[in-house]
Amino acid sequence: MATKVLYVEDELFLGKIVQESLESRGFEVQMVDDGAKVMASFDSFLPDICLLDVMLPNRNGYELGADIRQRFPNLPIIFLTAKTQTEDVLKGFTSGGNDYIRKPFSMEELIARIHNLLNLSGQNPGETGSEQNGIIHLGKYEFDLRKYELRFEAQIRKLSHREAELLKILADHRNFTVERKEIMLQIWGDDSFFNSRNLDVYITRLRDYLREDERVQIITLKGVGYQFIVD
Amino acid sequence: MATKVLYVEDELFLGKIVQESLESRGFEVQMVDDGAKVMASFDSFLPDICLLDVMLPNRNGYELGADIRQRFPNLPIIFLTAKTQTEDVLKGFTSGGNDYIRKPFSMEELIARIHNLLNLSGQNPGETGSEQNGIIHLGKYEFDLRKYELRFEAQIRKLSHREAELLKILADHRNFTVERKEIMLQIWGDDSFFNSRNLDVYITRLRDYLREDERVQIITLKGVGYQFIVD
DNA sequence: TTGATTTAAGGTTAATAATGGTTAAAGGCA
DNA sequence: TGCCTTTAACCATTATTAACCTTAAATCAA
Numbered sequence: 297m298a299t300k301v302l303y304v305e306d307e308l309f310l311g312k313i314v315q316e317s318l319e320s321r322g323f324e325v326q327m328v329d330d331g332a333k334v335m336a337s338f339d340s341f342l343p344d345i346c347l348l349d350v351m352l353p354n355r356n357g358y359e360l361g362a363d364i365r366q367r368f369p370n371l372p373i374i375f376l377t378a379k380t381q382t383e384d385v386l387k388g389f390t391s392g393g394n395d396y397i398r399k400p401f402s403m404e405e406l407i408a409r410i411h412n413l414l415n416l417s418g419q420n421p422g423e424t425g426s427e428q429n430g431i432i433h434l435g436k437y438e439f440d441l442r443k444y445e446l447r448f449e450a451q452i453r454k455l456s457h458r459e460a461e462l463l464k465i466l467a468d469h470r471n472f473t474v475e476r477k478e479i480m481l482q483i484w485g486d487d488s489f490f491n492s493r494n495l496d497v498y499i500t501r502l503r504d505y506l507r508e509d510e511r512v513q514i515i516t517l518k519g520v521g522y523q524f525i526v527d
Numbered sequence: 528m529a530t531k532v533l534y535v536e537d538e539l540f541l542g543k544i545v546q547e548s549l550e551s552r553g554f555e556v557q558m559v560d561d562g563a564k565v566m567a568s569f570d571s572f573l574p575d576i577c578l579l580d581v582m583l584p585n586r587n588g589y590e591l592g593a594d595i596r597q598r599f600p601n602l603p604i605i606f607l608t609a610k611t612q613t614e615d616v617l618k619g620f621t622s623g624g625n626d627y628i629r630k631p632f633s634m635e636e637l638i639a640r641i642h643n644l645l646n647l648s649g650q651n652p653g654e655t656g657s658e659q660n661g662i663i664h665l666g667k668y669e670f671d672l673r674k675y676e677l678r679f680e681a682q683i684r685k686l687s688h689r690e691a692e693l694l695k696i697l698a699d700h701r702n703f704t705v706e707r708k709e710i711m712l713q714i715w716g717d718d719s720f721f722n723s724r725n726l727d728v729y730i731t732r733l734r735d736y737l738r739e740d741e742r743v744q745i746i747t748l749k750g751v752g753y754q755f756i757v758d
Numbered sequence: 759t760t761g762a763t764t765t766a767a768g769g770t771t772a773a774t775a776a777t778g779g780t781t782a783a784a785g786g787c788a
Numbered sequence: 789t790g791c792c793t794t795t796a797a798c799c800a801t802t803a804t805t806a807a808c809c810t811t812a813a814a815t816c817a818a
Binding site: 687688689690723724725728729747749750 | 793
Binding site: 456457458459493494497498516518519 | 804811
């Protein structure tokens with residue numbers, strides 16, 4: 297699911313540009329041009345982060361920020377403003393803002409700061425895939441990346457480090473091809489020794505662990521690599 | 528205990544002013560003027576936050592930031608720099624920085640941003656958090672850094688020095704990987720003796736102490752190190 | 759062209775080596 | 789002495805290597 301951005305901005309021209317730019321990077325953006333309308337849109341939109349312009353008609357951006365902070369103590373808020381006085385920046389932080397960006401700003405910087413607050417890795421901006429809280433769903437299985445647990449119904453199987461690394465790589469490429477070489481490099485840092493049948497051993501184990509759900513399979517592409525199929 | 532700031536800056540004149548200004552507000556500041564000396568001062572000083580100037584003799588500030596991030600995944604880092612290009616800001620974030628301030632900056636803004644990162648006022652999503660007044664919250668446990676106490680409901684367990692050191696290192700890296708080698712170096716100053724199973728003994732003890740809450744666990748990454756998982 | 763044969767790649771399983779876990783006893787130091 | 793810390797002995801788990809088996813692609817002969 298795409299990351300949802302609530303963007304409060306009254307300069308419509310600037311707003312459109314920023315909105316499109318964010319959308320082109322995979323964010324879902326709802327723009328609101330009036331401070332009085334903001335709180336209403338929360339319950340329907342449920343944003344992951346807020347961008348608030350400070351100079352608004354009807355409603356002061358700082359007040360708005362404080363209200364949002366009150367209702368959603370953990371929602372990241374970034375203030376955007378043409379004001380350059382230190383005093384304004386301070387107001388931003390004391391109103392509960394998590395960052396403060398001066399206009400004009402570059403889109404790249406805005407996105408970097410959004411990522412920073414959302415703890416998104418620099419890789420795939422809006423896209424978080426079927427992974428939430430470090431849990432990947434694979435057919436009837438759940439794979440907990442942090443705890444190295446592979447769960448199936450009530451059973452919990454602890455994976456070793458190598459097993460988990462391999463499964464992670466396969467899952468990251470699910471329904472696409474991963475080259476043997478790439479796996480070897482990523483796990484063992486070396487794809488040279490042909491005598492080592494190490495990877496095969498772990499593939500065998502994972503197949504064993506995953507055989508409860510036949511919609512999850514590891515397919516061999518001989519001479520190339522593997523394809524991890526998950527329906 | 529005062530908040531400890533490690534401040535890396537080669538312009539001594541500016542550095543002095545900032546240092547005094549921070550100290551006058553109750554921070555404890557260690558200033559280092561050479562990138563090459565930074566890592567050495569970590570073990571003795573144990574800062575709560577880092578301010579890094581980007582332009583340094585000997586060592587690039589971004590590299591330094593990346594190294595620090597690797598060793599202390601939860602330590603807030605702020606880059607300070609005269610560079611104004613967006614590209615530099617992006618580099619700062621991709622090197623693991625948590626904020627980026629352009630010179631010249633006002634002391635008030637710097638302090639607001641430090642507070643913001645340390646959760647000294649208000650909430651701060653996705654940030655290091657959970658440590659206040661030397662107390663780290665680990666699931667249902669509280670770990671008092673100063674008293675070396677691990678508390679769970681009404682029980683209080685006094686930790687020994689080694690136990691506390693180890694738990695502190697794990698907690699600083701919670702939800703990230705810590706290498707065995709690093710732990711050994713930090714506690715025993717030596718990772719060479721393979722015959723000593725000292726670290727294992729303490730890991731066993733901590734696991735024992737922490738088993739009341741199964742959401743807190745120490746996972747072994749064989750051949751690599753540990754991962755301290757806290758939900 | 760087509761089916762048999764060769765050959766390279768991968769699969770499986772077991773044995774071995776490396777690393778970590780556990781427990782208890784021996785040292786050290788206030 | 790009494791509490792930590794270190795050492796040691798032994799056990800458990802995980803990673804690697806090795807041996808042997810299977811399969812699929814490639815080659816070759818008729």
